[in-house]
Amino acid sequence: MKGGVWRVVMLGLAVAAAALVFLGVEITQLAADDRTAFTRGLATCGLGLLAVWFVFSRLSRHFRDLDRLSDRLSGTRSGIDLEPLSGGRGGELARLAEAASLARGGERGLDDGPLGDGPLGGGRMNRALRAALALSDDPLLILDEQGRVEQLNPAAARLLAVEEGADIGKSLFRDDLARAMERARGGGAPVTAVLRRTEDGELSVRVADLGLGAGVLLSFPARGMAHAAGLSGKRTLSLRPAQPAAPLGDEEPLAALPFVALWVETAGKESDSGPVIAVGTVRLVGSRIFPTVSLTLLIDPIDPVPAEATARHGIGTAMVAGERPFAAVWPVIQDALHNCIAVGIGVDSALAALARSAAQAGIADPGLPPSLDLGALAGALDPALTGASAGRLADAFALPRHPRSGPQGEVLFQAELAVALLSRLTERGIVTQGQARALVAGGDAQTSLAHPPPT
Template identity: 85%
Template sequence: MKGGVWRVVMLGLAVAAAALVFLGVEITQLAADDRTAFTRGLAICGLGLLAVWFVFSRLSRHFRDLGRLSDRLSGARGRVDLEPISGGPGGELARLAEAASLARGGERGLGDGPLGAGPFGGGRADRALRAVLALANDPLLVLDELGRVEQLNPAAARLLAVEEGADIGKSLFRDDLARAMERARGGGAPVTAVLRRIEDGELSARIADLGLSAGAILSFPARGMAHAAGLSGKRTLSLRAAQAAGPLGDEEPLAALPFVALWVATAGVEPDSGPVIAIGTVRLVGSRIFPTVSLALLIDPIDPVPPEATARHGIGTAMVAGERPFAAVWPAIQDALHNCIAVGIGIDSSVAALARSAAQAGIADPALPPSLDLGALAAALDPDLADAPPDRLAEAFGVPRHPRNASQEEGPQREALFQAELAVALLSRLTERGILTQGQARALTAGAGAQVSPQASP
């Protein structure tokens, strides 16, 4: 950042130094006979030159730090910056860097104190992390809670073609990453996942969650995995095994249960026949929907999609032609359903369709989730809604129903989001009725009535 101000200051210092040298020469000529005046004059000139050198060194360091700050904010940094900022945390440049950090959402890394504070502690810990990133051979990067790249090493920059401050969603599919981060947070330990690239190919990664609203660390190990980082190709079912599901017993409160709204489209002439050609999921916990933790996939069934199936869900042969087969996308589907209760209208048919396609693809023991039918819940709350179509249920429970537009992956995602919103509306009604646990909800749908405590009764 050595522009016009730098040149003017350096010219002024050069003129001052030249003037002091000239003054020293004049003193030696005029006061040569007066030893006291000669010594005093040279001492004054020497002190002046020392002052000029001190100002020069301070200004050089100041402008160098301004250049570092400019590179940091512009994302043009080419090296790991471990040097503390001049002036300390209380200096004006440090305060300027802190203000810029706050304006950019808390970016860290130039100095000690507030600017270097974050999920890793103070500036020393932040610099230590940068050193670790620089020394690691495998690609490593740190993401914030919004999916921005906070820090990365050169190997990660080359692998993903990203830089600090960039949105990771431009390199990797957010759906895969969000599900992996959720599994890491839920299990309390790093997890292995296969992340799809926006361009062709997939990456094997290890994800460690840093805590709520603190982001995550991603590692792409190149050794000891079935697919090395950076290699593309079809995903193998033996790459990793799904973690064991946690308990989702009847005594678990509905408000804390992990649900996944599931929508499935098949290519059969009848609704409950044919292979799966589209799937949409949206995660929710109780009445809280996580629309970013979603999955929308189109699947090529090889054979043409009958017109009857297209009329039913709007997905035709041209839309699924060239998509991956069911066996290739099954790991992503399994991740989306992992350790959740599947909910949806006619959910048992959807789960059965997945089981049927898994069997046809040669997938043994697909470990499908338990299910809770939203249509049966609605009929239990209001018998007039028995066998009601989705539009009727949407009207009855005040859930918006958007027009069909199944272009690319919008259709499955929109349908899954509708199922999630309907589930939230039904859970609210169940709470009003005093139905608070999974066991009570299942008893209600079974027609046995819910065992509600007197305190919970309306």
Template identity: 30%
Template sequence: MRGGLRKALFVTLLVTASGFLAALFPALFGLADLRQGVGGWALACLAGLAVGIAGLWAMLTLLDGHFDQLVRLHGAVLGAGVRGGTLPDSWKQSDGRPDELQRLAGAIATVLARDRADDRRVDARLSAILGAIGEPILVVTQTGLVSLTNARATALLGQDRLRLGGSIFAILDREALTEASAAAHAAAAPVERILPGVTGDTYATRIAPMAEPDGLLLVFLSDMPGHMPSPVSGPAEHDMGLHDMPPDIPLRPDLPLADLPALSLDCETTGLDVASDRVVSAAGIVMQGPRLYRHLAYDRLVNPGVPIPASSTAIHGISDAMVADAPPISEVLAELSGLLRGRVVIGHNIAFDLAVLRAEAARHGVAWTDPPALCTALLFSFLYPRHRDLNMEAVAAMCGAEIEGRHTAFGDCLVTAEIFAGMLPMLAERGVTTLADAERIMAQPSIMLARQHEAGWHGSAAGKPDGKAGER
């Protein structure tokens, strides 16, 4: 219905005013006197009062629901960065929302789509220009990720080896390229080198340092005999987002959640007993507040050293054959420790994941210190204390997040990151804006926290979850 909220408020206001007028009319004209008993006019007065109070309550409910939906839309817009600049599909349907709010969501979705279309148009033009360059060219990040390549470079180095986001060190010798990079940065000018490839090939290359974006431009020289492929053409491929790195912000209690250096973490396991079950997969995505750095993602299968129960495989899809050649948990713990350094770990029922990792570290004699952690389930239970369903699907629906790749470590990381981004404006409305604020409310007594303690997730006490605390 067009103007749904406006009309609903007008109707409830009319009903409220009519009710209170009906209650006042008999009293003003002396038609109702309760000292003489409850007669017809007295009943009319009481009925009008009841209608007025009901109408007032309906108005407050409509307004409260409307502002709650606005906060959720705010969260969905923040979470759009996680989804690549789109609103969740749920905002494309009315779902009983007022027409005004639905039009606002539609306008935001249109602007986001227009921005993405403009970006794609600029990208297409840039790709065409770079594709017309005669020499094979590459751009790599400071960590060696390929962020740009033209068709000639792909033909020269091999389509099976050269890909966006792949490591240049899978093609060129690491030591030689690192030395050339240092020389170029020291001279603040391009240098020319003969770079050896990992398969024995050599490439005459001009290496130019770049400050913005930080990295290197590699130009493969056309006068190197025997190396140039037949002429090729085509647009360049690029992803300049690979150069983005989170700022180095030290953790402190008063750090705003919107600037929080974090790692969205999830583990898949052989079961739900934190004392004895093992990790079979671990994934993490680096965050800075609501922003994701997908190129800094971590995703590993883990060989648990024990058979994976069929009941667990049915949930996460990981079998014994899939982890046969995977690294042991000791290697993964070392890698996770490096990723978590200086960051807060975020997860849905993250105490479960940390308890399993803690037990694995003790089992294998690996040094491990629990990082500071924020649990999206506990944060949500603070926002909605009467909401009993705190599994990831229910919380995602309330926060405007979309479920993709559920019960895979990487998929659950993405969902958790989107949930956290969507929660930020809701938490801010309740005065929770800093890391210390979030840690304080998570420590408040709640049914969810009590269940996590009973399951043995927060300490050394052994115990098995009853399925209620850890519907992960």
């Protein structure tokens, strides 16, 4: 966009600035003896230079916005662009961008038409989307690429105090949102993030990319919204009273039990030592995985992460630098584990690591959930798998191969392994929690008899 017009305008401004400077020099020479005329002349030149600078800054912003608008329309931009166009929604560039969006199949003008090619589809699809938003109890809203609210349900309107067409930057920090959008787009899957509110507090959110030019969908879990995901804007501990837990007795069927796959890594030289630096959870009910009800967190341990720990899990000091400390994120972790049975390979070690970090953070009673070790359960089902590695278990149960780097990939593997084991238990006629625990206890007893401790 910065072609001939840009060069002509900048040349004109340069000439005007040079003329004002020349005029100022002449005034100093001609009116040196007249202090009043000298002061008035220099003040006039100064105001002229300020006016030239103001025009220059406005035109620079205008031409830069033209470049951004061109990138948006051509789809060649390299990142998420949340900065508003100059002039606000009433500016000529903003109106031009809105008109271009409508011409490409935007929301207005398609309400009664057939299915279209716009980012949100045509009229029937748009009405279906609105109905889906209205039926959801969770706060949901759709943002366009510029951070403007395109659609939202009443729960989101109440939570964020925004309406359609509003700038989300008035409710949430744009930097946090832009990073979450980049992660969702780069990973090709919904991501969990914590967004700071422009007022006091923070919100946990799931961010899903809707495709190039179509914006993103934000989903805020309804549970715990009144407490802003358990985190305050001052990074202080704010535990809410624990909700009464439903009984998870031995007679409860495995198919109806609430499970949470748990993955924890520490900054210790050994896996069972050091502060917690990464946590991942995924919720399950029986053999059904709910990947959108998940949590992935990196935690700043304050001290540098030893090289031995980084070699073990790939998380180094630079990755966790600037993240929240354990005390600040514990309420979110506690909420993810609440009223569930924690499952995972070595899940008891993971819970012990959480207990150690909770004690170091001054949390007297962390209220950790009951657990069921998937490694022990696999060994009870097949003694040949006793003490097997995660890779061997994946092969034994024909689990899908996908990247396992980071909390999200690791905990998803734990969830898939739990589903495979629950299916194998059902085939064996083991359908209750009590039967599963009895199987594990029997397997442990048999292993102890087969391999007695040294005397």
